[in-house]
Amino acid sequence: MKDRTRYRYTWSLKAMRTFEVCARRKSFSAAADELNVTQGAVSKQIKTLESNLGLPLFHRQGNRIILSSEGSELAAHLMQMFADLDNLVGRLGPDQAKTPLVVSCEPTICLKFLLPLVPMIEQETGVALRVLSGGGPVDFHRHGIDLAIRRDDFNLDPGLEIETIGTEYVGPVMSLKRSFATGSEPANHTRIRSSSRPDAWLKWDEKTHKDTLSLDVEHQHHFLALEAAENGHGIAMMSLYMVVRTMQTARLTAPFGFLADGSSYICISPRPIDPDPRKRALVDWLKQKFQEYERLYITDADTDAVPDAVTSAVTSAVTARS
Known part of the structure; x- marks a missing residue:
């Protein structure tokens, strides 16, 4: 039977x-x-x-x-x-620790924040990483992506798992060789824009209630705007997390501080994060690092002082051009 x-x-x-x-x-x-x-x-x-x-x-x-x-x-x-x-x-499997977690990250954050810290992340979390550069919506299946790091400035699939890792803070940054305190060349006061964040300066002006600079140059990508600022071409509106390591090596300064722009950085996963210890470890590490930078560079005093600093900067710029 x-x-x-x-x-x-x-x-x-x-x-x-x-x-x-x-x-x-x-x-x-x-x-x-x-x-x-x-x-x-x-x-x-x-x-x-x-x-x-x-x-x-x-x-x-x-x-x-x-x-x-x-x-x-x-x-x-x-x-x-x-x-x-x-x-x-x-x-x-043969060795889970050697199976890389495939992480997709927005290009400028990838180049200036995540990629340089990969050895530290791997050492402190025990998670091997493979980093891909990409922005906007994520095709997890096609590219074999396990986790994506993005700014929440686009529509997200409601079926995805999303966890916030930090508030976005932005501010004007410039080369130390080209700060308002050390020169008066016209290039010193050029506002550098990027096509990928076209409203960044407008949001800054709205929050500080001050019109900042009047000379403009635009680059197609955000990382090109940052490269221009690092080389003294003018002043760029940048994320704290994109420039913190460059400020620590004294290549850039942010004399007017940073303000929250209303967006956040998030981790996106096609499946729940908690059941995968590699994802959980990376997300927790990123949260701690974002909080560390926030404690170092974001204070109430700095936030309150921004409008006065901008006023002083604009006055210097106008004086230099006249």
């Missing part, structure tokens, strides 16, 4: 995987992109799974899908199950 227990499962692991991605991404089309299949194939897998289980997993409202109560319960269990499975496979 045949053992009927072998045939009691009426669903496939592939179908469950498809459902988990659909539930996490809240979209059949986004799930299709992650799984690298057609949307029709995803829809067929879900219909078959619902039929085999005898349960409605989604409610359809036009082009939108909403999890049913049964679907919500199943999705929560599957997300944890697949996260646990990922961790188990990692532990069974």
